[in-house]
Each structure stands twice: as C-alpha cells, then as structure tokens.
Amino acid sequence: MTGIAHKFGDDINTDYIISSSRKRDTVDPQKLARFLMEDIRPGFGLQVKKGDFLVAGKNFGCGSAMEIAPLVIVFAGIKAVIAKSYARSFYRNAINLGLLIVEADTDPIDDGDLLEVENLCIIHDLTTGEIINAKPFPPLIKEILDAGGIISYLERKYPMPSV
Amino acid sequence: MGKTIAEKILGQHADHDVKAGDFVLAKVDVLMGNDGSFPLVFEASKKMMSFGVRSPKSTLMVLDHYCPSPSKEVSRLHEEIRDFARRYDCLLYDCGEGICHRLLPENGHVLPGMLVVGADSHTVTYGGLNLFATGVGSTDLAVAMNWGVLWFRVPETILLKIDGGLPRGLCAKDIALFIIGSVGSSGANSRSIEFRGQAIDEMNIEGRLTLCNMMVEMGAKSAIMPYDEMTDCWLNRLGINGDFQPVKADDDAENEREISYDISGMEPQIAFPHQVDHVQPISRATGIPIDMAFLGTCTNGGPEDLKIAARILKKRRVHSRVRFIVSPSSRNVVKEALAYGFYQTLIESGAVINPPGCGPCVGAHGGIPADHTNVLSTANRNFLGRMGNREANIYLCSPATLAASAIRGEITDPREFLE
Numbered sequence: 001m002t003g004i005a006h007k008f009g010d011d012i013n014t015d016y017i018i019s020s021s022r023k024r025d026t027v028d029p030q031k032l033a034r035f036l037m038e039d040i041r042p043g044f045g046l047q048v049k050k051g052d053f054l055v056a057g058k059n060f061g062c063g064s065a066m067e068i069a070p071l072v073i074v075f076a077g078i079k080a081v082i083a084k085s086y087a088r089s090f091y092r093n094a095i096n097l098g099l100l101i102v103e104a105d106t107d108p109i110d111d112g113d114l115l116e117v118e119n120l121c122i123i124h125d126l127t128t129g130e131i132i133n134a135k136p137f138p139p140l141i142k143e144i145l146d147a148g149g150i151i152s153y154l155e156r157k158y159p160m161p162s163v
Numbered sequence: 164m165g166k167t168i169a170e171k172i173l174g175q176h177a178d179h180d181v182k183a184g185d186f187v188l189a190k191v192d193v194l195m196g197n198d199g200s201f202p203l204v205f206e207a208s209k210k211m212m213s214f215g216v217r218s219p220k221s222t223l224m225v226l227d228h229y230c231p232s233p234s235k236e237v238s239r240l241h242e243e244i245r246d247f248a249r250r251y252d253c254l255l256y257d258c259g260e261g262i263c264h265r266l267l268p269e270n271g272h273v274l275p276g277m278l279v280v281g282a283d284s285h286t287v288t289y290g291g292l293n294l295f296a297t298g299v300g301s302t303d304l305a306v307a308m309n310w311g312v313l314w315f316r317v318p319e320t321i322l323l324k325i326d327g328g329l330p331r332g333l334c335a336k337d338i339a340l341f342i343i344g345s346v347g348s349s350g351a352n353s354r355s356i357e358f359r360g361q362a363i364d365e366m367n368i369e370g371r372l373t374l375c376n377m378m379v380e381m382g383a384k385s386a387i388m389p390y391d392e393m394t395d396c397w398l399n400r401l402g403i404n405g406d407f408q409p410v411k412a413d414d415d416a417e418n419e420r421e422i423s424y425d426i427s428g429m430e431p432q433i434a435f436p437h438q439v440d441h442v443q444p445i446s447r448a449t450g451i452p453i454d455m456a457f458l459g460t461c462t463n464g465g466p467e468d469l470k471i472a473a474r475i476l477k478k479r480r481v482h483s484r485v486r487f488i489v490s491p492s493s494r495n496v497v498k499e500a501l502a503y504g505f506y507q508t509l510i511e512s513g514a515v516i517n518p519p520g521c522g523p524c525v526g527a528h529g530g531i532p533a534d535h536t537n538v539l540s541t542a543n544r545n546f547l548g549r550m551g552n553r554e555a556n557i558y559l560c561s562p563a564t565l566a567a568s569a570i571r572g573e574i575t576d577p578r579e580f581l582e
Contacts, residue, residue, distance in 0.1 A: 011348055011438065013546050021526040021551045024229060025236040027202040039548040059349035062382065063546065065284040067203050067300035088353040088384050089284055093300035140186035140314060150306055150314070151210050158310060 002126070003051040003079050006044070007111035008037070012056050013063030014090065016040045018072045020064070027068050029075035036076045050077035053115050055106050057083065061090020070094045080117055082106055082134075095141055098149035104134040120145075165413025167320040168387045169355035172295040172410055176278045183319040183417070191307045192277040193221045197263050198237070199228040199525070200282035201244050203301030208309070216251040217311045223254045225266060230258035230520040233528040251308075261493025261519040264288040264461035268372060269495055271401040275390050276408035280307055285461050285543065287379045291371035292397070293390035293409055295355070298379065318355040318384045319419035320412075325362040327427030332578035334471065334561035335370035336463055336541065338362065339377035340432035342424070344442025352382030354419065357412060362426055363388065368397040369467045376462045377543055380439040431576060434559035437547040445564065448574045454536035455486045456569040457550075458562055459517070460524045463541035464492030466499040468562040473505035475566035475580045481513035482572030488530040489514045490522030512569075526551025539568050 022035050036045035054073060060083035061069060070093045073081065080100035094101045102120055109115065113127035123132040137145065147153035166174070167183070174181040176189035196204055201224065208214040216222050224244055232238040241258065248255035256266050264285050267273045273289040279296040280286065282304040289296035299313065307313050325338060356378050363371070371388045378386035388394070390409035398404070430444040458464070458472055469491065481487040489509055491497050497519060500506045509516065515530070517523075523530035524542045532538045532555035540550075545557035560568070563577035570580070 015544070015546045015549055019526070019548050021548070023199070024527045025234060039553045059352065059382065062348060063284065063544065064199075065282065065286075065298035065300055066200055067282075067302060071203070085349065085352065087349065087382055089298050089300065091353075092303065096300060096302040096306075138186055138316075144314070150302060151207065154306060154310055155212060 001051070001079055002114065002116045003053045004049065005053050005055045005109050005111065005113045005115050006048060007109060008054070008056040010057035011059045011062055014061055014066055014069035015063055017061070017069040023066070023068055029068065029071040032068065032072050033075040036072055045076055048076050048078065051079050052077065053117070054078045054081045055083070055109050056081070057106060058085045060086050062087035065089035065093070067093045067097070070097055070099045074099050082109070082123065095144055096150040098145060102134045104132050108132060164417055165415035167355065167416045167418065168357055168410050168412050169295060169318050169320055169385060172276060172278055173315055173317050181317045183317050185317045187315055187317060188312045189278060189315050190312055191280050193223070193272055193279040194304060194307050195223045195225065195263055195267060195279070195281035195283070195286065196304050197225045197227050197283055198240060198244060200301050200304065202240060204282065204305045205243065205247070207302040207305035211305070211309060214305070214309055216253060216308045219252040220254065222251070222308060223256070223267065223272060224248045225256045225260070225263035226258045227262045228521045228525055229527050231518065232258070258520070259494065259518050261496070262461045262464065262521055264376065265465065265492035265496065268292055269493055271398070271403050274398070274403065274407035275394060276410050280304070280313060284379050285376050287383060287386050288372050288376040288461060290385050290387040291368055291375040293388055293394055295385050295387065297385050316353065318353055320355045320357055320416070321351055322357050322359060322418045322421040324421065324423040325358065325360040325426060326423060327362060327425040328365065329362055329426060330429060332563055332581045333429060333431055334563055335366060335373040336377070336561035337429065337432045338426055339374050340434050340442050340559065341426070341429060343377060343381050343440050344432065346381045346422070348380065348438060348440040349382045351378065353384050354382070356383045356386040358386070358388050364391065367393055369465050373462055380543060431561060431564050433564070433574060434545055436545055436556040436558065439543070439545060439559065445574065445576050448558070449576060451558070451574040452537060453485060453539045453568055453573060455488065455530065455532050455538045456481070456565050457488050457523055457530065457538060457540040457542065458565050459490030459492065459522050460542040461492060462543045463562050464490055464496065466496050468541065469496065469500045469505045469509065470503070472562045472566040473508040475563060475577060476512040476570065477508050479512060479570050481569045484572045485569050486530070487512070487514045487569045488517060488523060490517040490529065491519050493519050523550050539565055539574065541565050
C-alpha cells in the first residue's frame with residue numbers, strides 16, 4: 001500500500017487526536033473525522049486523503065483510553081499509523097479494531113514523503129529511497145489482526161458464547 | 164524464580180503459570196463503563212453474532228462525565244445507557260452519584276486480588292486496594308461482557324520505593340507529580356508498578372488511590388499497593404471481612420527496574436502546561452497568576468482533599484480575580500463534607516460547587532476557562548484544550564497548593580498557610 005506521510009511529534013495524546021469536548025455531543029466517527037488533530041493542526045481532518053499514513057514519534061496515543069481516537073483515525077481514511085512506539089491503551093484499541101499500527105523508527109520519514117508499506121514489516125520511503133524495517137507483531141496479536149479484530153477472533157475461537 | 168503481583172493475579176485469572184511478556188486470555192472479575200466510553204460499547208456489541216452480559220452483578224455502568232446532562236444529545240445517550248442497564252440487569256450509578264473511580268472503591272466493588280477492567284484510563288486507581296486494575300477500550304468492554312475474558316500482555320514490573328516521611332503541607336499528589344516528572348510521560352509504558360516503602364506504609368487508602376490514579380500519566384498498565392492494616396481498615400468500614408485474596412510479591416520476584424525516592428525533603432510540586440511530566444518544585448512556580456482554580460476529579464475530589472482545602476480556606480476569601488470551582492467525587496463525599504463543615508467553609512470562601520462528577524476536567528461543562536487564562540487544577544491532565552479551551556494554560560497541583568493559591572490569586576506554597 002502506498003500513501004502520503006503526515007508527520008507528527010512525540011507524545012501525541014488521544015485528546016489531540018480527537019478533542020474531549022467534541023466527543024460530548026456525538027461519538028459518530030464519521031462526523032468526528034474532520035476534527036482529527038484539530039487542537040495541534042487545525043484543518044488537518046479535512047486535508048487528509050484516503051490512504052494516507054499518520055507518522056509519529058514515541059508514545060503515540062497516550063492519555064485517555066477512549067476508543068474513539070483510533071476509530072476517528074480509521075474514518076478519516078488513514079490506512080496505517082507508523083510510530084516509534086505506542087501508548088498501551090491505544091495499541092490495544094487499535095489491535096481490537098483491526099487498525100494497522102506499525103512500530104518503526106520514523107526519524108528518516110519527513111512530512112509529505114510518499115511511503116509504501118509492505119506486509120506491515122517493511123517501509124519504503126519512495127521520496128528519499130530509505131528502507132525501514134518495522135518491529136514484528138507477537139503471534140497472538142498477529143492472529144487478532146489477521147482475523148480483522150478481537151470480535152471476529154473470539155467468534156472463531158469460541159463459536160458459541162456461553163451466554 | 165518468584166512472581167510479581169501482576170504475574171500472580173494474571174496467572175490466577177488465566178488458570179496457568181505466566182511470566183512477564185506472555186500474552187494470555189484471562190478471566191475478568193469486575194467490568195466498568197461510563198458515559199464517556201459506553202456509546203462505543205453499543206457499537207461493538209452490534210458487531211457480534213450474539214451479545215449478552217455474562218455477569219451482570221459485576222458489570223457496572225456509571226454516568227459521571229457529563230452530569231447532569233448539558234445537552235439533549237447527552238440526555239439521549241444517558242437514556243440509552245439506562246435502557247442497557249435495565250435490559251441486562253447491570254448495576255447503574257446514575258448522574259449525581261459520583262465518579263466511577265470513587266464509587267467502585269467506596270462501595271466495595273473492587274477487592275484485593277481481583278482483575279478489574281474499566282473503559283477509562285484512570286481505572287488504575289483501584290490498585291490502591293491491592294488488585295490489578297487497568298483501563299481498556301469499549302470493544303474490550305463489550306468483549307469482556309460477552310465472553311468474560313480479555314487478552315492481556317503480562318507486564319514487566321517497576322518497583323517504586325518511596326522512603327521518608329511525608330513533609331508537612333504535602334499530599335500524595337505531590338509525590339505522584341514528582342514521580343511522573345522524574346520517570347516521564349512514557350517512562351512506565353505498559354508496565355505494572357508496585358509500591359513499597361515508609362511513605363507508602365504510612366499513607367492511608369485515600370492517598371494510595373490518588374497515587375495509583377496518576378500512574379497512568381506515565382503509561383502504567385496497573386499500579387498496585389501492598390495489602391496491610393490500611394487496606395483492612397478501609398474494607399472493614401465497608402463491612403467486608405476476609406472474602407478476598409490479598410496478593411504479595413515473592414521476595415525473589417523479577418522486577419524490570421527498581422526506583423527509590425526519599426521524599427523527606429520534598430517541596431510541593433507543580434506540572435506546567437501542557438504535559439503532566441513538565442514538573443517543577445513549587446519554588447520555581449510561585450507568583451504565576453491564576454484566573455481559575457479547580458478542586459475535584461477522580462484524583463483529588465475526595466473527603467481528605469476537601470478537608471485540607473477547607474482547613475487552609477477557613478476564615479479566608481478566595482482572591483477576587485479567581486473563579487474557584489469545586490467538584491466533589493461522590494455523593495458520600497458531599498455528605499461527609501457537609502457533616503464536617505467543609506462545604507460551609509468552601510462556600511463562605513467564595514467557591515462555586517458543582518454536583519458530584521467529572522465536572523470541568525474533560526472540558527464538557529461546569530467551568531470552561533476563558534482564552535489566555537491560567538487554570539490551576541487538582542486534575543490529572545493538563546493537555547492543551549483538555550478543559551475545553553485550547554487558549555487556556557493548565558497547571559496541576561495538590562489540593563493544599565490549590566487552596567493557598569486561590570487565596571493569593573497566584574501559585575503559592577501551601578506551607579505558608581499551615582504554620
């Protein structure tokens with residue numbers, strides 16, 4: 001998959017991804033997508049194009065555990081997030097939803113670079129020619145992502161919920 | 164090799180031996196969702212072929228983020244949550260009862276040895292009662308309701324030894340801010356924190372809940388206090404005797420890191436805008452003017468917090484420039500504050516008192532700051548825009564520092580008022 005990189009810094013918290021005050025009246029990710037990152041980059045949610053990549057530094061998604069943050073990213077059309085590291089709750093939510101999150105050194109990537117991500121493990125920066133290896137996923141996480149998220153994973157694993 | 168508390172609790176709930184780094188499916192004892200996280204639980208449940216609530220009596224719904232409702236949209240959401248609770252027979256704490264992180268410990272829903280998840284990051288608070296509690300997402304909550312299990316990565320443990328006695332005029336919040344300033348906003352990412360040391364032994368459960376609450380601000384997955392007489396005393400007051408399993412780490416448990424602090428010479432601490440780890444001792448902050456002072460939240464909205472603030476504000480007035488807003492964390496806190504006269508003192512000093520709940524912490528209502536103003540707050544987060552206005556600056560502090568600063572209209576060392 002190929003797309004444009006939108007580069008952000010370290011410690012992008014979930015309030016920056018989608019402001020808490022926006023979540024009060026609706027949690028419809030379709031409606032919230034245009035407010036993506038509005039507090040730190042006004043207008044970003046309207047500029048981003050389907051298939052783009054969100055690129056960040058360390059501790060992406062820190063702060064609140066609210067799942068709306070990764071959902072808004074999905075609905076804004078972002079194909080995958082590439083960051084040096086993720087906050088725990090964001091990582092969890094993204095895996096559960098099946099949002100592709102790649103862990104890699106993002107220093108060589110600049111804002112606006114054209115990227116190609118292969119198999120979630122190799123990133124080609126087509127603008128600079130740089131090739132970056134991503135960190136592999138642990139087996140359980142890979143299985144959940146392959147199933148498309150936690151619900152389809154558990155439905156396959158436990159076909160009849162005992163409720 | 165011995166086990167950490169996290170390894171023991173997750174192992175017991177996965178029904179097999181586990182060690183840090185393992186990915187496991189574990190059985191969850193108590194589940195909590197609130198009006199901030201619940202809407203997406205509906206969405207997740209709709210994606211399932213069949214959905215039900217496996218253990219309704221240990222599934223708690225709390226309306227606390229937006230209470231009483233500030234808009235018809237929120238009112239509709241609240242109605243949906245009430246319908247859900249009725250339909251599946253879950254326990255519901257409605258608007259005005261308080262903040263989830265106060266209500267669960269206060270009403271005996273969370274006990275030593277349990278594995279608890281809540282769809283809210285500050286769920287780590289409950290670790291103050293010697294259990295493993297962690298924040299999860301809404302899909303997680305729906306999954307745990309339906310299957311009773313969740314996946315976990317067994318975390319590595321950081322042992323935090325807090326030695327020395329707490330100096331006069333300081334609160335558990337000061338210790339929390341100091342630790343976060345030193346460890347950094349991602350310094351404990353995905354780690355379990357275990358507390359030890361003299362300051363912890365001497366700290367009551369109120370302080371321990373505050374300290375555990377804040378640990379998520381450096382990325383911790385859980386923060387766990389030892390079980391001792393303090394825990395016993397708290398549970399006895401609730402009429403709970405022995406129907407739980409306290410957990411202690413083995414002496415030869417393998418911790419990833421051990422960090423020791425001696426707090427006996429510590430100053431009150433302030434977190435500067437816009438990150439919780441931008442922490443400085445108060446001597447580098449005194450004199451910064453403030454326009455709004457906020458006492459409350461799941462971190463510092465308890466009876467001890469109102470008590471220390473009332474003690475400083477007794478027979479004093481809040482500075483004319485300052486809007487002083489108080490949000491108690493539960494109905495029981497209100498009752499206690501009324502019984503001991505803290506409410507009287509706070510109101511006479513010039514406070515505006517909100518009903519129990521999250522209040523202005525999440526920027527929805529109950530005191531949104533103006534442009535280009537400074538807010539001093541006892542909350543846990545000072546991110547840009549957090550309180551509903553990205554043009555405001557938020558500083559974080561203890562309830563004692565808050566009260567002293569509200570009087571002077573500028574950040575003030577509370578020890579000046581506690582001679």
